[in-house]
Amino acid sequence: MISSRGHRSPQLLNINLTLVLAAIRSCLKLAAMIDHRIESAPCPLRINVRLLTWSMMALLIIAGTATPALAENNSIFSPASSNSEKINDIFYLVLAITGLIFVVVFGAIAAFVLRFWSRDAETAPEPPQIYGSWPIEIAWTIAPLLIIFVLFLIVIRSVNEQRPERAPSDALKVTAVGHQWWWAFDYREHGFITANELHVPLGDEEHPQSVFLELESADVVHSFWVPRLGGKTDLVPNRVNTMWFAPREAGIFTGQCAEYCGTQHSKMLLRVIVESPDEFEQWVENQQKPAVDDPAGAAGKKLFLELSCANCHTIRGTGAAGTFGPDLTHLMSRQTIGAGVQDNTRENLLIWIANPHTFKTGCHMPDMKLTPEQVETVVSYLITLK
């Protein structure tokens, strides 16, 4: 499958490796300390401490090596829009704050455990009893309060920045409609509907081009999520939700439905194709045209209209005007079929039309029980729909 490459700067990689090495070193040190303290502990305990240490280290090493080795990248740490960049920044900040809390509290627990570990507690006299201390209690009530106050301020600011009202007025407006288990993208201002692939133009540094999405659902709750372009927003039946993002780089960004929506929730993929304004204009122009009437597909077209295909699918320029399934007017301009289950090739279309459930068990497109010849004919028409 095609997707944009992850952009990882060499510095970042270096930082990663240094961190991992430092973590491994402290792991080893800690293990040695623990080992020393539990010499007299029963055998399984000792073995287990070592087992734990080694497995933790293995995990860290894998973490250090696997992350940069990505072929494709959907990480929320590789933001590609102004919105996801902001979330990314907040993420690092919050990670630092919570990381600090973790180090302090976990450090205290670990230090106390190692320091006060007693092997003769059965016989030793009871330690002095400390019932508590109001000044200390008040201190560690106020400290978290201050921290969460700071966090809350961060939240207020960032929520405010990302709200739909903040979307620039020249944003490209698209209505996304979630269906079980595919996406319809309705370019109302341009007058066409497409499916599963959202094309948007890329602005430049000074004039970032924003995309404003109106989110609706045709059946159950779905959620629009393209991690590198921003957070998710649900598509709730009977409501219109909105979201926006301003892409910062060209490429293909994949995402998928993030709210469980039934059998094929896992295969409700989507892709956002960010391209140059020229490419986008070209694409729009093509999409606005009615379907190509290629004589090579005449027989297939006739069959398509005779069978019940037309009840669910629209092909503009023909009698087919169903809306239950994806609009097929420019089917071959899309990269995948079945909301991302397979690449959009003639071979795959043959399998798909013969029985959609081969690729996507339980999807709502029925097995039409066509003969192989009929399948061949219909597909020969479909592949003309450029």
Added chain:
Amino acid sequence: MQADTYTVAPARRPLTSVMHEWVTTVDHKQLGIMYIIASCGFLVLGGMEALLMRLQLWAPEMDLVSPDTFNQLFTMHGTTMIFFVVMPVEAGMANYFVPLMIGARDMAFPRLNAFGFWMFLFGGFLLYFSYFGAMGLYGAGSAPDIGWYAYAPLTSPAFSRGNSTDYWLLGTMLSGVGSVSFAVNMIATIITMRAPGMRLSTMPLFGWMILVTSGLILFAFPPFTAAEIMMLFDRHLGAHFFDTQAGGDGLLWQHLFWFFGHPEVYILALPAFGIISEVIPVFSRKVIFGYATMVMATVGIGFISMGVWAHHMFTVGMSDTIDLLFSGATFLVAVPTGIKMFNWTATLYGGRLRMTVPMLFALGFLALFLIGGLTGIMLAVVPMDWQLSDSYFLIAHFHFVAFGGILFGIMAGYYYWYPKAVGRMMNRKLGLWHFWLQFIGFNLTFVPMHFSGVLGMPRRVYTFEAGYGMEIWNQLSTIGAVVTGISLAIFVVNLIYSYFRGREAGDDPWNAWTLEWATTSPPPAYNFEEIPTVKSRRPLWDLKHPDDPDWKHE
């Protein structure tokens, strides 16, 4: 009452007579044990569901189970673990030990207690009966596949044919009825039946946490029941509560569900906190640090947790104000929870730590719950939630709370109280293997999920896309799940082995301080020969240290 029926060896009587006794019992200890045994059974089921899911996710595009089966697996796993594993095991421990700890002879309403247990068990059976009985006219006989929070309108007759959803609704509703009767009973018992001299302010912390839990149950479960009734009316009487075609609103379900669902998290967590608050002092040989703030924090959590539910819904398109309100309230919960963490940690300071198995589990709890709490703070940061919500990061977060936190706490409770209930110690060697394998297995399963979430993997997917770097994390998770499974198998073996072969425990094997250790192990049917009079939070400490009793310091 016939003395000591409970300790009579079962083998001496015909099986039917023993079974009759257990089925008709209203004794809080027998009911407690039945709760716990039933929850172990459901734990095996829920665990196998989890394992199957992990095996399916070993690699992209695996074909081990079908999509529908997978969807049923996660629905059943979540529902089972929450309603039929953690709820009953905690109810069982509360049932068994709260009356003992407060010096009562039984619960306030023994028959209501039995009713609650049987409601829970029947609810569980009803849920699992869906595997056989949910045929309906559609012929889709199988388990519910709606997810454990069953968002409307996926549950409407149009999208959920057959009767599996009805089994889910009725099963959880019945267990909810059981929970409410448990809560009524617990509140009445704790408030009115404490031993002479035991004021609320000298009650063991476990009692306090159960009291607050019960209060939460009282106000959180009925709205859930009401919502489920609405859904049943929608499904069977043609009502329109969640019918978007007729102007109904699916979000009403989400609000009602989470109004129950979030307090539910604390209903599950507080009893575990209570266990930790008993175990850590005993094995640090120190009194709990800051008893009063612990109580205040518990009550505080109780109140705040009723007002944070919509933080599960930051992505559904609520207004700014509501998002911020719930984000703020969620941050606020961190304060009392933090106070608890700090008090437990401070209790360790200056103690003489005995590394028994329950103590190891309690320490494991501290470490893992800390992580779960901190990722919770991340999720309360609304824009971060937009990214992380409904991803594997969220799965990691709540398993760090529910498994790393709550289940580790429960395990501490098992090892701590088993000698009291059975009269024999649990095997230490097996216990150590159990702890370390569970600790390693747990981390191996759930640490990688943070990464797969960040890499864009949504929850509840039966497969994931190749080439995005999620493969390695999913494989680690699967290995971890297998290790966790082995550790839990060792646990079950330990439970059974120690029942027959465990070392005799004696009345007070841990040299502990609360009243349950003042009677025999296992306790007689009437609990105490003579109801003790209590002067402090640690009556047995007073007894053992007449020179420096607690009540001089409180």
Added chain:
Amino acid sequence: MNAPGASPNQLTAAQAHAAETGETLFADSKKLGMACFLCSESAFFITLLVAYALYLGKDTVGPTPAEALSMPLVIVNTVMLLSSSGTIMLAMKHYRDGRYGQFRVFLAITILLGAAFVIGTAFEWKDLIEAKHLTISRNLFGTTFYTLVGFHAAHVTIGLILMSILLGIQTAGHLSKESPAAELISWYWHFVDGVWVVVFTLVYLIGR
């Protein structure tokens, strides 16, 4: 419980507290249990009320509350139910003072008033269904109305059954003077009446 060692002069912490302060709710487990149960019941009704209020005026088809609900019958109904709260109060007063004859009379009146309320509701529903064509599946109003009022009526019916059993047991002489049953049932009845006040206000006054 006749377990060994239970000395009769040993009071639980709560009883000792009650003896000091005269506050009995927190010493009597049965009263407290009932109070807790009623708390959970109120959480249940609040949920139904919230759903009703939320969907007011959101219907896509009629009839609306204003078109469907007629006041006269409901007002009579309300008066009967509210006065039944008074009669059970009188019944309890006589019960506490040991005048069991009067207790039975007033309890019987309470039952009759409650029964009249249920019958009145039945007539109201008959009219709604037959004349106004309002059913539970008609629109959101029907859905929320029948659920809310129906659950209230079900609670009234349960109260009637409880009071009838109480009357039977008391008449047969099987009710000991110490039993809190009568008092707890009267609490329940007051609660059901209280819920009706809220339901009436929301459905017939505000919502209409």
